[in-house]
Amino acid sequence: MHENDPDTILALLDGSLEASRARAVEAHMAECEACSTELGTQRIALEALQGAPRAYLTAAESADLHQTLHRRLGLAPSPAPRAAGSRRPSRLTVLVGAAVVLIGVLAVAPRLSFFGSDEADSVALASRDQAQDETMQPQAVAGENDAADATTIAAAGLGDGASPEQPTRSNLYAANAPDLDVIREAVIAAGGDSTKVTREFEDDGAPPPILGEAPAEAYDRPDTCVDAGLAELPDTVDAFVVTGAVTSEGEIVVVAYVPADVNDTVVLSHLVPSCTVVDRSP
């Protein structure tokens, strides 16, 4: 190893090196193949790790865990398990890869449309600001959010259930216009095709041609599927994207949480068998 020890390379990568020192190190890197190779090695691993999705318990796993611990610790029985609307992904997350591309396509809809198709049917978008004041952010749960969270949750008709207005796809969209740059980054981070994220559909109001459009009344129905995806939001979310797909097993809601650090983007899916599938136009 040359003059750049692990400390220096780690500091260079995490940006904590003083500017003048960073310039000197980078100058050395430009001339030293061993050190530049080492830096590249570290960068490959770091980027792979930072692009890796977070792991979550499914709702069923969480409920089992709580019940088992209640029993083994001799506590009163655990309260009713979370509804299917937990943020936790079902193991159908395998579908996320395809769905996130749909997020990119559908994110540009001029309103929250309910696209009738066996492949995908909806999108809701919202963005918000969220201060991140802790290194170790817990995942937020309903009723545990700060004031910034409350704004979005109220707009979506979520939170503690006190909101008088039921969430609909259209009022979700109206509350917060999408930030396409953020969504593009999220799609890239999730392995999707960011070129699908454009505003082209905004111009003529038409849904993507591969998808049919649901009857107008479908737009404003209280949507338990969307509720399901948004019932609990991570603390650090700046934006989120929701889309869905209808399968023979039920409706799958896909949510992409886009935090301040896009490398932390989380894409989750939920299988919501109880959702009512509305009639769709041919």
Next chain:
Amino acid sequence: MTHRAAADIDLIKRYLGGDVGAFDELMRAHEDRVFGICLRMLRDRDQALDATQETFLTVFRKVDRYQAQAAFSTWLYRVAVNACYDHLRRSRRRQADPLPENLDPVDVSSDDQFTAVELRPDIEVALQAVAAEFRAAVVLVDLEGLALETAAELLGVPVGTVKSRVFRGRRQLAERLGNLRAVPEHPKDE
């Protein structure tokens, strides 16, 4: 003290005062992260669930002795890492045992397939090739985003050692990912 740390202390007090709801709230605040650490350390979802359960059992059985000198989360994650080390040790012992005669064929449609996709299988496979102590450092610092100082505290080693382990863990990971040219000698762990 962070908002989370203060909230945890309040929840612990409420739990010790008999508020079972505080127990669930405290768990919900941390269970995904504990599970994430365990899953990345063990890869096997069932083992990770077991380790997560053991972690919370251990912590809640001793929570009356918790001193708020360190964040609750630091203690919790330390227990989780130790639970994972125990699982890895047990797995190694099992691997040394002869295989049973009637092994079930691998079910390619099992949930594990979904889990693997969820977690980016290339990274997960590569991560398992990283030595356990380096993997723990990488999981805590690079995947869970803990500060080096926090990781050092919960691993019970100096910050310099964590840096060295992260450095070496990343190197092993990158080598496994197959994107490397030849690289120079590894630095010595402290």
